[in-house]
Amino acid sequence: MTPQEIHDNLKAKFGDAILEAKMDALQPWIRIAPDAIREVAAFLHDEEAFRFDYLMCLSGVDYNDGNLGVVYHLFSMKHKHKILLRVNCTKENPHIPSVASVWASANWHEREAYDLFGIVFDGHPDLRRILLPYDWEGYPLRKDYKVPEFYNGMKVPY
Amino acid sequence: MQELLTSVLGDTVLVFVVLAAMPLLFILPYALVTIYLEMKISAHMQDRVAYMRTGWHGVLQPVADILKLLQKEDTIHSGADKTLFRIAPFLVFIGSYASFAVLPFSSAYIGADINLGVFYLIAVSSLGVIGILMAGWASNNKWSLIGAVRSVSQIVSYEIPIALSILIAVMITQSLNLQEITRFQEGGLQNWVLFGGPLPLWQKLLLMPFTFVTFVILMIAGIAEVNRVPFDLPEAESELVQGFNTEYSGMKFAIFYLAEFANMFVVSAMTVSLFLGGWSSPFGDFMSGPLWGVFWFVTKGMLFVILQIWIRWTLPRLRVDQLMHISWKVMTPFLFVCIFAVGLILVL
Amino acid sequence: MTENKTLPTEYVTNPDEIKTSIGKTLRTDEMIINMGPQHPSTHGVLRLEVVLDGEIIVDVIPHIGYLHRCFEKHSEHMTNYQQVIPYADRMDYLASMCNDWGYALAVERMLKIEVPERVEYIRVIMAELQRIASHLIAIGTYGIDLGAFTPFLWCFRDRERILDLFEMTCGARLLYNYIWVGGVSHDLPPKFVERAKDFCTYFRPKIKELNDLLSFNEIFIKRTANIGVLPADVAINYGCSGPMLRGSGVNWDLRRDDPYGIYDKLEWEVRVGKGEMGTIGDCWDRYMVRVREMEQSVNLIEQALDKLPEGNVQAAIPKRIRPEVGEMYVRTESPRGELGFYIISDGSTSPYRVKARSPAFVNLSVLPEISRGAMIGDLVAIVGSVDIVLGEVDR
Numbered sequence: 001m002t003p004q005e006i007h008d009n010l011k012a013k014f015g016d017a018i019l020e021a022k023m024d025a026l027q028p029w030i031r032i033a034p035d036a037i038r039e040v041a042a043f044l045h046d047e048e049a050f051r052f053d054y055l056m057c058l059s060g061v062d063y064n065d066g067n068l069g070v071v072y073h074l075f076s077m078k079h080k081h082k083i084l085l086r087v088n089c090t091k092e093n094p095h096i097p098s099v100a101s102v103w104a105s106a107n108w109h110e111r112e113a114y115d116l117f118g119i120v121f122d123g124h125p126d127l128r129r130i131l132l133p134y135d136w137e138g139y140p141l142r143k144d145y146k147v148p149e150f151y152n153g154m155k156v157p158y
Numbered sequence: 159m160q161e162l163l164t165s166v167l168g169d170t171v172l173v174f175v176v177l178a179a180m181p182l183l184f185i186l187p188y189a190l191v192t193i194y195l196e197m198k199i200s201a202h203m204q205d206r207v208a209y210m211r212t213g214w215h216g217v218l219q220p221v222a223d224i225l226k227l228l229q230k231e232d233t234i235h236s237g238a239d240k241t242l243f244r245i246a247p248f249l250v251f252i253g254s255y256a257s258f259a260v261l262p263f264s265s266a267y268i269g270a271d272i273n274l275g276v277f278y279l280i281a282v283s284s285l286g287v288i289g290i291l292m293a294g295w296a297s298n299n300k301w302s303l304i305g306a307v308r309s310v311s312q313i314v315s316y317e318i319p320i321a322l323s324i325l326i327a328v329m330i331t332q333s334l335n336l337q338e339i340t341r342f343q344e345g346g347l348q349n350w351v352l353f354g355g356p357l358p359l360w361q362k363l364l365l366m367p368f369t370f371v372t373f374v375i376l377m378i379a380g381i382a383e384v385n386r387v388p389f390d391l392p393e394a395e396s397e398l399v400q401g402f403n404t405e406y407s408g409m410k411f412a413i414f415y416l417a418e419f420a421n422m423f424v425v426s427a428m429t430v431s432l433f434l435g436g437w438s439s440p441f442g443d444f445m446s447g448p449l450w451g452v453f454w455f456v457t458k459g460m461l462f463v464i465l466q467i468w469i470r471w472t473l474p475r476l477r478v479d480q481l482m483h484i485s486w487k488v489m490t491p492f493l494f495v496c497i498f499a500v501g502l503i504l505v506l
Numbered sequence: 507m508t509e510n511k512t513l514p515t516e517y518v519t520n521p522d523e524i525k526t527s528i529g530k531t532l533r534t535d536e537m538i539i540n541m542g543p544q545h546p547s548t549h550g551v552l553r554l555e556v557v558l559d560g561e562i563i564v565d566v567i568p569h570i571g572y573l574h575r576c577f578e579k580h581s582e583h584m585t586n587y588q589q590v591i592p593y594a595d596r597m598d599y600l601a602s603m604c605n606d607w608g609y610a611l612a613v614e615r616m617l618k619i620e621v622p623e624r625v626e627y628i629r630v631i632m633a634e635l636q637r638i639a640s641h642l643i644a645i646g647t648y649g650i651d652l653g654a655f656t657p658f659l660w661c662f663r664d665r666e667r668i669l670d671l672f673e674m675t676c677g678a679r680l681l682y683n684y685i686w687v688g689g690v691s692h693d694l695p696p697k698f699v700e701r702a703k704d705f706c707t708y709f710r711p712k713i714k715e716l717n718d719l720l721s722f723n724e725i726f727i728k729r730t731a732n733i734g735v736l737p738a739d740v741a742i743n744y745g746c747s748g749p750m751l752r753g754s755g756v757n758w759d760l761r762r763d764d765p766y767g768i769y770d771k772l773e774w775e776v777r778v779g780k781g782e783m784g785t786i787g788d789c790w791d792r793y794m795v796r797v798r799e800m801e802q803s804v805n806l807i808e809q810a811l812d813k814l815p816e817g818n819v820q821a822a823i824p825k826r827i828r829p830e831v832g833e834m835y836v837r838t839e840s841p842r843g844e845l846g847f848y849i850i851s852d853g854s855t856s857p858y859r860v861k862a863r864s865p866a867f868v869n870l871s872v873l874p875e876i877s878r879g880a881m882i883g884d885l886v887a888i889v890g891s892v893d894i895v896l897g898e899v900d901r
Contacts, residue, residue: 026834027835053742054742056835056837056844057846057848059848059863071848073835073846073848077742077758080763104740104743104745104871104872104875105743105868109868128528129571130571131900132574133571140579
């Protein structure tokens, strides 16, 4: 399936939840509303025509205009088609439903996005920091991140 | 031996002290040689050369190793049970050292010529188990504890195949005295228990398959008793760092190390005395005599030590339940069949 | 690290108080034991919190992050896309060439530039040599985890030859900074082709020796067959890739199915686990996929060496790298699996966001799933068969 067909099918099924799409970029993407991402993910995973059973990558992004986002790269082993989904949220209210129940690889990827960006995934079975120490404060990969002076008595910037 | 010493030193306790220290005369040089052998054999098997600079081709390296261990700091960490921690290495060493008392080095020398030599050997070599368990518990370290517990189960399970194999050799030689057993096999290669002992040819031919199987099982169970690869779960497993040895350093670790090497020789010597003729020469009368006896005994024993080193660097390690499976479900039934068959053949 | 605030530091009198670091209370016959962070067989600084019932594992909780070196944050501060390449090297330090190539490919696709054919062939040769070197370490350390000390040294002896080849070309043995955006940093030295061909003829019999010593050894098979079975659908759901996925029977290789470079011009086969010694997807299958892949890599190298064209390897290296606004995700097959780079560009000369999707990170997440019910010795075998490199897991 081409990305345009995927977009049309999703638009037909979910209507308003599909906010935006850009098909002529280097990699075509579709933007989904945060509340609907879990249903869209489940639909894309289970539906025979799509069968997106492989989540290649899930990464957080900081768009430097007060918005955070999550980007999902999906792939189908059966039909060999790819699609890119994005979900945006604000820095004040960084909540996105978790898709760990659909793809188990999302479990650790979402923990990493939480760790580095502070995006809280609702419904995640075990949301805690993964790369940084468990009592670290702050979300390093945000563009407005300031390195703390001290961590547990140790001087941080050297 | 005792009479000789009494005539020299008089009837004092000193006689017994010297007698008890005599195996040390063998163990210490043997340990140096075996350390060197292990280092070089493993190196050449792995397509590298080991130490070349300490002495010619590294012959002084074992001395350097011992000196290093002696001058290391002997740490006891604060959570350890201090008394047990200190006693444990010595218990393990006692277990292997006491077995040297009944090993027949030659027709003229055996530490203690008791009529229950074999029985004593099996009993005393189990003393090491208590030492290992003590070491694991006193270290106050979960990994050491797991290693020690596994070691106990391993050594205790492998006592059974060893005892049964010894029983088969005893059935053929009709004695529990190790010196008697070796004398029984005097006279050349064909009289060895491995080939059926000095019995009529038809009996030997019937016995040989069973004695071969028993011999192989005794060799394997011996390696398991000494905690060497492929049975070295209690120590040096990549998951247990050093197992029950982890918290030991310096002199105490040197004692553990020495005890392991001594044990290797005890087990080889036991196999050799029971099945391969001990100190008797394989050529019959040629090259036999009291001093040649020592030569043959030590050579045959070292052959098995080298075999143990060779196996160590070739094979991977067995998991603990696979080890138990081999002992209880493979070796013991085989040995029961062998006992039954050997008994039947001897009666006929 | 002060994360385990719930674990007691003195002896407990009430066993109901013992909890794992994620808050699950233990039964009275269970014990928590920590493998790592310093441990001989976890291949780096990985902490596995294991809940044991005797010798049987009830749960494994991996804790990573001990080697986090902030690759992604650093790459945002680089003034030039080429400057990220040494950082990418250091992610999976045992397979640096493949990391470099993945990143360089992503930037090249964003810039829409074509590299000369000679560069493509050189890249394939280097990547396949690197694949052999990485698999040799995986196999050697796997043997040593299970107690077989000798194959480790044999593997390292063969790896030294490969490192000599790399040193001849770019001067470095482990971290190369060789494959740049648009080309490679140095052309092949004059004797390289001859020495590489010598290596290929030298190496083929060594694989057979390794098989005789380790792969078909009865004890090794008993330790690895039927252990850590990973079913194919679970593997796909968890996003596993590389030998882990192929060991579970899924015939999937990015070099053939999502092609890049000139892999489509060379003849080779994809090796898949078939459950020869046990169930499909056990540790032996994954291990054997790696051994067989090494043979295929030797074939690839020989073919590429024969067909190597002439050309200027630095012709296409751009003076200034300024991609247009956009993003790109490109995945390549590193020895551990699917290595993906997701780069977002905002039109300036430094990247806006670089995300490295490392195969070891995703492969490690499947560890709790496949090791429940195994024994401690099996856990060592399973972790070894996943083939992690902590530099990649933590970035």
